[in-house]
Amino acid sequence: MSRKLLSTLAPPALALAALLCAPASAATLAEQVETCGACHGEDGNSRMPRLPSLAGQPNFYLMNQLILIREGVRKIPEMEALAKDLKDDDILALAAHYAAAPSKRSEETPDPALAARGAQVAASHHCASCHTPALTGQEQMPRLAGQRIDYMVEALKAMRDNRRTSADPLMVETVVGLSDQDLAALAHYAASK
Amino acid sequence: MQTRFISKASLRGLVTAMAVASIGGAAFAQATAPAAPPPVSDLVRKQAERSKQDVNLRGHPVPPIATPRDKLPMDKIKVPEGFKVEVFATGLAGARMMLLSPKGTLFVSTRTLGRVYAVTDPFGKKEVKTIAQGLTLPNGLAMKDGALFVTANKQVLRFDDIDATLDAPKSVDLSEKFNLPGDLSHGWRYTEFGPDGKLYIPVGANCNACEVNYGTHAHIRRYDADGSNMEIVARGVRNTVGFDWHPVTKDLWFTDNGRDWAGNEGPEDELNMLPKNKTGASFGFPYCHANKVADPDVVRPDPCAGVILPKALMGPHAAALSIKWYTGDMFPAKYKNVAFIARHGSWNREKKIGYDVVMATEKNGKVKVEPFLTGLLDEKTNSFHGRPVHILQLKDGSLLVTDENNGAIYRITYDAKAKTARL
Numbered sequence: 348m349s350r351k352l353l354s355t356l357a358p359p360a361l362a363l364a365a366l367l368c369a370p371a372s373a374a375t376l377a378e379q380v381e382t383c384g385a386c387h388g389e390d391g392n393s394r395m396p397r398l399p400s401l402a403g404q405p406n407f408y409l410m411n412q413l414i415l416i417r418e419g420v421r422k423i424p425e426m427e428a429l430a431k432d433l434k435d436d437d438i439l440a441l442a443a444h445y446a447a448a449p450s451k452r453s454e455e456t457p458d459p460a461l462a463a464r465g466a467q468v469a470a471s472h473h474c475a476s477c478h479t480p481a482l483t484g485q486e487q488m489p490r491l492a493g494q495r496i497d498y499m500v501e502a503l504k505a506m507r508d509n510r511r512t513s514a515d516p517l518m519v520e521t522v523v524g525l526s527d528q529d530l531a532a533l534a535h536y537a538a539s540k
Numbered sequence: 541m542q543t544r545f546i547s548k549a550s551l552r553g554l555v556t557a558m559a560v561a562s563i564g565g566a567a568f569a570q571a572t573a574p575a576a577p578p579p580v581s582d583l584v585r586k587q588a589e590r591s592k593q594d595v596n597l598r599g600h601p602v603p604p605i606a607t608p609r610d611k612l613p614m615d616k617i618k619v620p621e622g623f624k625v626e627v628f629a630t631g632l633a634g635a636r637m638m639l640l641s642p643k644g645t646l647f648v649s650t651r652t653l654g655r656v657y658a659v660t661d662p663f664g665k666k667e668v669k670t671i672a673q674g675l676t677l678p679n680g681l682a683m684k685d686g687a688l689f690v691t692a693n694k695q696v697l698r699f700d701d702i703d704a705t706l707d708a709p710k711s712v713d714l715s716e717k718f719n720l721p722g723d724l725s726h727g728w729r730y731t732e733f734g735p736d737g738k739l740y741i742p743v744g745a746n747c748n749a750c751e752v753n754y755g756t757h758a759h760i761r762r763y764d765a766d767g768s769n770m771e772i773v774a775r776g777v778r779n780t781v782g783f784d785w786h787p788v789t790k791d792l793w794f795t796d797n798g799r800d801w802a803g804n805e806g807p808e809d810e811l812n813m814l815p816k817n818k819t820g821a822s823f824g825f826p827y828c829h830a831n832k833v834a835d836p837d838v839v840r841p842d843p844c845a846g847v848i849l850p851k852a853l854m855g856p857h858a859a860a861l862s863i864k865w866y867t868g869d870m871f872p873a874k875y876k877n878v879a880f881i882a883r884h885g886s887w888n889r890e891k892k893i894g895y896d897v898v899m900a901t902e903k904n905g906k907v908k909v910e911p912f913l914t915g916l917l918d919e920k921t922n923s924f925h926g927r928p929v930h931i932l933q934l935k936d937g938s939l940l941v942t943d944e945n946n947g948a949i950y951r952i953t954y955d956a957k958a959k960t961a962r963l
Contacts, residue, residue: 411601414604414605415604415654418674419654419673419674420675435605473595476588476597487599487601512722512724513654514724516724516725517599
């Protein structure tokens with residue numbers, strides 16, 4: 348069955364779009380989680396470069412981001428088709444699901460020298476004041492501990508360079524003016540927490 | 541259900557291929573060109589330490605889902621004798637600015653949530669429609685000749701004949717003409733057409749406290765409706781999120797939010813007045829703050845020279861936003877030509893302040909500020925129940941107030957009889 352459907356639908360992006368266009372609430376939470384898992388990891392811990400882990404994020408952060416993603420305030424082309432029909436209730440259920448999932452570190456190995464440098468920048472820029480001392484996040488502030496390094500490097504650059512226009516301006520103000528190297532150091536440090 | 545038709549493994553393959561492909565190309569190619577380099581903000585958090593404030597102070601989240609009607613903090617709200625506050629509309633998550641069109645649609649903007657709502661039949665069935673979404677900080681609403689102007693960070697969109705096109709709104713993109721900067725820092729704007737028919741748009745400082753280029757930031761500007769003839773009307777304005785013209789003198793009055801991380805007690809927010817003959821005058825930022833406080837970080841000799849000082853102080857970190865001069869007939873005579881000012885409430889202060897509506901009364905050139913709508917701040921627990929943003933006066937003289945935290949609009953009315961009956 349699956350092979351037949353796949354072979355009749357090309358290119359793959361279209362197939363996925365069609366697949367995910369079904370009214371979201373028609374799918375159960377388990378089915379939705381399976382779809383999300385294809386990118387974000389079955390257990391919400393991503394094993395794919397540049398794709399963020401969702402496990403252990405604050406409930407509010409996930410809920411807030413999913414609403415922003417659904418409506419295109421935060422533009423994620425890969426998620427557009429599947430997010431646009433999510434109902435508030437679906438989003439609340441998905442957020443609760445991933446907030447409760449245990450966070451696991453990715454297969455990346457933080458570089459100790461970079462992490463040490465990152466710790467200094469993080470201290471002088473008070474990252475912990477918003478992201479908490481353990482960097483596990485709170486309310487609208489995401490968990491950084493255990494998050495993928497490659498994802499965080501890109502996220503930090505996008506915020507610094509005004510490409511993630513949905514981002515909280517107070518977060519953006521914190522990283523404007525930092526060098527690529529500082530941002531990489533911060534990501535290595537945060538992931539190692 | 542359909543996900544079942546494809547095995548888990550092939551779905552994963554499919555999705556991986558797609559994700560990687562678009563991360564490499566389309567995803568970032570789509571991103572808009574970065575704005576001019578923002579000021580170096582290493583200062584930002586260093587300022588935090590020097591301030592001796594709790595460095596863990598942080599912004600409050602905006603709930604993206606509106607509070608249900610029966611959970612609204614109506615029992616907490618207090619107003620003077622004879623006044624009454626009722627729920628006017630709900631289901632408007634993140635509600636900020638309101639605009640009532642002559643044809644009777646109530647438009648409501650948001651900031652972080654990126655939406656613009658229309659409440660049709662606002663005095664009857666009150667149906668809420670989302671007419672725009674996915675915008676960046678679309679705080680600014682204004683109307684001219686039946687066209688709704690939405691200002692969203694660096695975008696200006698004009699929705700012609702909006703009342704008649706609510707189900708399929710179409711916009712003309714005027715962004716290039718207006719050429720607004722795209723910084724996110726203070727990147728949301730309060731907008732209004734002035735008595736001169738010009739569209740007034742403030743551009744806040746692109747930092748907390750830093751040297752700014754007055755030509756591009758920290759000012760209020762005005763344009764012709766098509767985006768031509770830009771002119772700076774006031775500079776040295778850190779971030780104003782509300783202004784109104786005095787009903788008698790026609791001078792422009794505006795609030796301005798003081799900087800963060802310079803102590804719990806200030807500098808205070810300002811209530812400013814730009815005299816008609818002082819177009820282009822400076823209000824002091826970044827060197828001189830309310831009450832002639834020199835900035836500790838951005839130093840220059842004689843910081844307050846030539847600066848127009850505020851008419852009134854609005855409280856440290858209180859986030860004074862909307863100002864509306866009262867010209868209605870419903871409230872008692874002493875409220876005529878009094879300014880109502882919404883204070884959104886502090887984040888950069890250990891002991892919270894604001895979360896209310898105050899009134900400013902001008903007498904012999906002196907301005908007195910007093911509480912009007914209170915109760916949303918619980919001083920005992922240092923917590924809040926709502927965050928007022930914008931005030932709109934209706935034809936009957938009642939006031940509407942948006943609450944961004946609850947996604948609701950309240951209506952304030954006055955009934956002289958109710959007052960005497962209670963006495």
